[in-house]
Amino acid sequence: MRRASEYDLKLLLKSLGAEEVSEPHEGALLVRVNWRRLPGLIQGLLREVGLEGVRHSTCVGIDARPLNSSFKVLHILALDAARKYLIIEVEARRDRASVPSITPLMPAANWAEREAMDLLGIRFEGHPEPYRLILPDDWPEGIYPLRKDFPYNRKLSQLLKGSGRLSNEPRSFSANYLVRQEEGWVKYAAVPFGPYHPALHEPEYFEVLVEGERVIDARYRGFFVHRGMEKLAESRMTVNQIPFLAERICGICGYTHACAYCQAVEAAAGIDVPERALYIRSILLEIERLHSHLLWFGVAYHVLGFDTGFMAMWRIREDVMRVAEALTGNRKTYGMNLVGGVRRDIDVKKAALVLRMLDRVEREFKEFYSHTLAMGEVVERVKGVGVLTREDAAKLGAVGPHARASGLSIDVRVDHPYAAYGFVDVNVAVQDSCDVLARIVVRYEEVLESIRLIREFLTNMPEGELMAEDVEIPPLRVGVGATEAPRGEDVHVVVTSGGNKVYRWRPRAPSYMNLATVPTMLRGERLANVPIIIASIDPCFSCTDHVLVVDARTGAKRVLRLGALLKRG
Amino acid sequence: MAGSKPWFFRSTWVFHLNSGSCNGCDIEVLNMFAPTQDVERLGVKLVGSPLHADVVVFTGPVTYQALPYVVEALKAVPEPKAVVACGSCACGGGIWHDSYNVVGGVNALYEILESQGIPKPTTIYVPGCPPKPEAIMYGVLLARGLAEQRQRREVFVEEVPEGLAIPEGVEGLEEVVAKAVKAFRYGGR
Amino acid sequence: MGRLSILAEGLSKHVVTEKYPYEPVEVPEGFRGKPRIDPSRCVGCGACVNACPPNALSIADEGGYRVLKLFIGRCIFCGRCEEVCPFQAIKLSKEFELAATDVGDLTQEVRLVMAKCAVCGEPYATLREVRKVAEALPDGLRALAYVCPRCRELMTSHYAGFARR
Numbered sequence: 001m002r003r004a005s006e007y008d009l010k011l012l013l014k015s016l017g018a019e020e021v022s023e024p025h026e027g028a029l030l031v032r033v034n035w036r037r038l039p040g041l042i043q044g045l046l047r048e049v050g051l052e053g054v055r056h057s058t059c060v061g062i063d064a065r066p067l068n069s070s071f072k073v074l075h076i077l078a079l080d081a082a083r084k085y086l087i088i089e090v091e092a093r094r095d096r097a098s099v100p101s102i103t104p105l106m107p108a109a110n111w112a113e114r115e116a117m118d119l120l121g122i123r124f125e126g127h128p129e130p131y132r133l134i135l136p137d138d139w140p141e142g143i144y145p146l147r148k149d150f151p152y153n154r155k156l157s158q159l160l161k162g163s164g165r166l167s168n169e170p171r172s173f174s175a176n177y178l179v180r181q182e183e184g185w186v187k188y189a190a191v192p193f194g195p196y197h198p199a200l201h202e203p204e205y206f207e208v209l210v211e212g213e214r215v216i217d218a219r220y221r222g223f224f225v226h227r228g229m230e231k232l233a234e235s236r237m238t239v240n241q242i243p244f245l246a247e248r249i250c251g252i253c254g255y256t257h258a259c260a261y262c263q264a265v266e267a268a269a270g271i272d273v274p275e276r277a278l279y280i281r282s283i284l285l286e287i288e289r290l291h292s293h294l295l296w297f298g299v300a301y302h303v304l305g306f307d308t309g310f311m312a313m314w315r316i317r318e319d320v321m322r323v324a325e326a327l328t329g330n331r332k333t334y335g336m337n338l339v340g341g342v343r344r345d346i347d348v349k350k351a352a353l354v355l356r357m358l359d360r361v362e363r364e365f366k367e368f369y370s371h372t373l374a375m376g377e378v379v380e381r382v383k384g385v386g387v388l389t390r391e392d393a394a395k396l397g398a399v400g401p402h403a404r405a406s407g408l409s410i411d412v413r414v415d416h417p418y419a420a421y422g423f424v425d426v427n428v429a430v431q432d433s434c435d436v437l438a439r440i441v442v443r444y445e446e447v448l449e450s451i452r453l454i455r456e457f458l459t460n461m462p463e464g465e466l467m468a469e470d471v472e473i474p475p476l477r478v479g480v481g482a483t484e485a486p487r488g489e490d491v492h493v494v495v496t497s498g499g500n501k502v503y504r505w506r507p508r509a510p511s512y513m514n515l516a517t518v519p520t521m522l523r524g525e526r527l528a529n530v531p532i533i534i535a536s537i538d539p540c541f542s543c544t545d546h547v548l549v550v551d552a553r554t555g556a557k558r559v560l561r562l563g564a565l566l567k568r569g
Numbered sequence: 570m571a572g573s574k575p576w577f578f579r580s581t582w583v584f585h586l587n588s589g590s591c592n593g594c595d596i597e598v599l600n601m602f603a604p605t606q607d608v609e610r611l612g613v614k615l616v617g618s619p620l621h622a623d624v625v626v627f628t629g630p631v632t633y634q635a636l637p638y639v640v641e642a643l644k645a646v647p648e649p650k651a652v653v654a655c656g657s658c659a660c661g662g663g664i665w666h667d668s669y670n671v672v673g674g675v676n677a678l679y680e681i682l683e684s685q686g687i688p689k690p691t692t693i694y695v696p697g698c699p700p701k702p703e704a705i706m707y708g709v710l711l712a713r714g715l716a717e718q719r720q721r722r723e724v725f726v727e728e729v730p731e732g733l734a735i736p737e738g739v740e741g742l743e744e745v746v747a748k749a750v751k752a753f754r755y756g757g758r
Numbered sequence: 759m760g761r762l763s764i765l766a767e768g769l770s771k772h773v774v775t776e777k778y779p780y781e782p783v784e785v786p787e788g789f790r791g792k793p794r795i796d797p798s799r800c801v802g803c804g805a806c807v808n809a810c811p812p813n814a815l816s817i818a819d820e821g822g823y824r825v826l827k828l829f830i831g832r833c834i835f836c837g838r839c840e841e842v843c844p845f846q847a848i849k850l851s852k853e854f855e856l857a858a859t860d861v862g863d864l865t866q867e868v869r870l871v872m873a874k875c876a877v878c879g880e881p882y883a884t885l886r887e888v889r890k891v892a893e894a895l896p897d898g899l900r901a902l903a904y905v906c907p908r909c910r911e912l913m914t915s916h917y918a919g920f921a922r923r
Contacts, residue, residue, distance in 0.1 A: 145669070145670075151669075152667075152668060152669065153667040153668065154669045155669045155672075156633045156669055156670055157672075158669075159669075224589055224634045224635045225589045225591075225629075225632060225635075226589075226632055226634065226670055227589065227630065227632060227663075227665045227668055227671055228665060228669060228670045228671065229665065229668075231668065231669075232668050236667070237811070241809075241811040241838075244664065244811045244834060244836050244838075245664055245811060248593070248664055248698070248834070249591060250591050250592060250593075251590070251593020251594065251595070251596055251699060252592055252593075252596060254591070254593070298603075308764060308768075310603075311603060311604050312764070312768075314599075314600065314603035314604065314605075315603060315605060317603075318600075318603065318604075318605040318774075321600075322786075325785070325786055325789065326786040326787075329788050329790035329835075329837065329850075330698075330789070330790050330835065331597070331699075331701065332593050332596070332699055333593060333698055333699065333834070333835075333836075335836045335837065343837075344788070368764070368767075370760075371760040371761075371763045372760055372764075373760070374760030374763070375760035375761055378760075604774050605774055605775060605776055606775070606776065607775045653857075657812060657831070657832050657833060657834050660831035660832065660861070660864065661812075661814070661829060661831035661832030661861075662832060663812060663832065663834075664811050664812040664832075664834055665812075666812065666813070667813075674832075676861060691859075692859070692861075693859055694831055694857065694858050694859075694860075694861055694863075694864060695856065695857045696792075696830045696831050696833060696856045696857075696864060697835065697854065698833070698834040698835050698836075700854065700856075701854050703778050703779075703783050703854070704854045704855055704856065706778065706779065707779065707855045708857035710779060711857045716779065716857075718858055718859060718863070719855055719856075720792075720830075720855075720857065720858045720863050720864065721863055722862055722863050722864075722865050722866070722867075723794075723865075723866040723867070724866075724867040724868075724869070725797035725868045725869065726823070726869045727797075727823070727869060727871045727885075728871075730871070730885070745898060745899060745900075745901040745902060748898055748899075
């Protein structure tokens with residue numbers, strides 16, 4: 001489907017059963033469909049454009065009961081070639097609060113649907129793994145945190161009062177699994193990898209099933225970092241406080257979240273952000289990409305046992321942090337965005353600082369990288385390791401450098417231009433070998449491209465205002481804001497409430513999609529390669545865990561869902 | 570603790586504990602070990618197990634899911650120990666301090682520990698979001714007794730002035746109100 | 759070969775390590791460090807409290823004083839308070855060495871005297887706020903600033919004839 005005109009898309013969607021197709025803002029189509037016709041619509045779309053033509057970005061569950069409605073589900077599908085986001089709006093069946101699951105058709109929707117199940121109690125009929133994702137296994141039934149009748153600040157300890165269970169009893173780790181294979185039941189030993197394993201800096205939990213040195217399967221049981229942000233945004237926070245909340249989703253790619261949120265609100269409300277502000281946002285976004293990729297190189301080298309590489313990369317990166325501090329007032333958490341523009345300017349002196357930094361970083365980075373590629377022991381450990389085929393990447397909805405290393409040429413800066421990216425040409429780095437080495441090469445090329453882009457932005461930045469005047473936000477408008485974070489597509493969906501509040505905010509970070517590819521990549525690999533494979537997707541666990549999680553109430557052991565994992569892929 | 574005889578008779582071994590933070594503070598903690606800051610020249614070393622630690626650098630607001638592991642990790646650190654609560658989340662619960670799945674930073678965590686009979690450990694609070702690597706370094710040195718604390722509580726109490734009645738020269742209230750109402754009703758004096 | 763090049767490069771580079779804590783570290787202009795309320799300028803209006811995303815700033819009435827508390831432990835150093843204050847009474851400084859052994863050390867408190875209503879005697883606003891408003895009002899209305907909103911409402915409606923006599 002090559003850049004189909006809007007007219008064709010609307011016709012197509014209507015012919016596939018959509019009740020109404022409208023354009024809430026540029027780059028998006030709002031498609032209302034009855035729940036009965038949802039699977040047919042998705043199937044028809046897939047038939048027309050193929051698995052690589054449409055990506056499932058995220059799904060948003062909304063408690064619309066106070067609005068005289070039932071629960072709503074918004075599926076955000078990205079049609080990269082057509083430069084459109086489809087917002088498929090479905091109202092749940094009122095009697096059962098259910099919608100049909102589209103995971104059987106689009107596996108990438110798996111986690112997003114489960115999240116809506118967990119937090120809102122919407123049933124997704126036909127979902128192959130209708131199990132808890134965010135909340136602990138023994139979370140009390142019938143209590144759904146994102147429902148409008150649940151108060152955001154009722155602490156878990158209050159909820160559990162009188163239940164007789166200490167809320168800080170550690171969960172027991174299952175050490176042995178019984179797995180049904182063709183020859184009958186086979187016992188496997190699992191190696192718990194986390195939550196505080198030295199290779200990881202975050203408290204995340206991977207369960208890796210091994211037979212000797214070979215990985216049979218893996219399971220990710222994370223979401224330790226849920227802080228209840230989505231609920232907070234709907235309740236205590238105002239529209240202009242949320243950029244600061246969004247920036248703290250992740251301390252590495254925070255600014256991209258702040259931008260995506262502001263873009264979503266600005267799109268929903270039809271706010272025209274001044275061009276100079278767009279350029280400033282773009283410059284800072286690329287500076288963030290620089291720091292993030294250099295950080296990643298350091299961590300990757302460290303995980304490979306090459307600490308000199310870690311030190312060298314973080315030494316080079318220090319320059320970037322100092323420049324960020326000079327531009328924004330802090331090394332990280334730039335705090336530059338408000339809805340409608342930016343808070344600070346980049347004057348001539350600051351621009352000169354940036355350019356000097358870019359020259360130094362480019363020279364030193366290129367030099368060091370070429371040295372490491374000449375080191376056989378580094379290359380051998382990453383060539384052919386952790387393969388994610390192009391087909392799997394497309395099926396699971398992988399994004400960012402991870403997807404581009406598997407041959408998929410997708411990049412939000414090109415496919416859904418935002419900020420000032422529409423005014424420049426971005427060279428997208430793509431590799432075909434689908435292994436860890438490919439991911440290294442892609443990120444190397446992206447660092448150089450970022451440097452080039454910042455220079456171009458600084459040269460072409462126009463004079464003008466920094467903030468839109470008269471920011472007015474009408475109620476109940478939907479907006480989709482997407483950015484290309486260092487890890488991939490970052491999508492924020494906002495439903496406005498009018499005035500100073502939002503009705504719903506759904507941030508979906510890129511690692512959410514990429515983490516789902518880890519089991520596929522780990523199968524058949526040596527145990528020793530597990531850390532570098534996980535590190536190669538540049539996992540940002542805090543981005544993935546922006547919603548709330550609560551502790552278990554009883555000490556009951558969870559029945560393994562291994563069968564479901566083995567069935568996948 | 571600060572300024573007194575150092576209680577560790579060797580270098581400071583640090584265990585980094587993330588209780589659900591956004592990673593901002595964690596990256597700055599790691600940055601301390603990078604060449605520009607190089608905290609290792611001050612004898613500070615990162616260890617992989619809480620059992621080897623003198624100081625726990627604590628980040629995050631403590632989510633309920635991380636709570637059991639955090640308690641276990643803290644219990645495992647042998648005395649004498651200090652906790653460096655790093656960042657807005659650890660010091661005060663952070664921007665989401667009242668969210669219901671957030672325990673609320675180290676002080677709320679200590680309440681839970683105390684209810685289990687575990688005494689509150691010596692704590693150094695390092696504000697920031699995230700704090701600079703140098704600020705965290707300063708905090709670790711404070712824990713070690715090698716730096717002086719600069720931050721102090723500040724209280725200002727305004728002096729109560731003589732008499733709070735309406736000052737001289739202002740007309741009586743009844744006349745004022747009557748005039749105001751007349752102006753409002755009839756659009757003029 | 760790569761290894762040797764790295765080694766050679768490392769040996770030829772100058773030392774990049776800064777001398778902190780033996781030498782101070784400079785922060786750039788516009789650095790977002792510790793916020794501080796200027797007690798001479800603050801009137802207790804609470805605009806900063808409204809804007810503060812982590813509720814590091816709080817305001818409460820206690821014993822005839824309006825107490826403004828700034829807990830820098832929870833502060834996220836965003837600078838919104840500085841941006842919204844109508845009297846430039848709170849500003850972010852360049853200080854970043856804020857570590858403390860007691861969480862109580864991380865607080866700044868400003869206690870402002872509250873004015874008592876000339877009619878009912880209840881405290882309703884800070885004296886500074888009342889005086890600022892009184893200054894701005896014309897002569898004939900100045901007394902109104904010293905009456906609390908509720909009494910003002912009662913009096914006005916009385917005179918306007920809305921209240922039943």
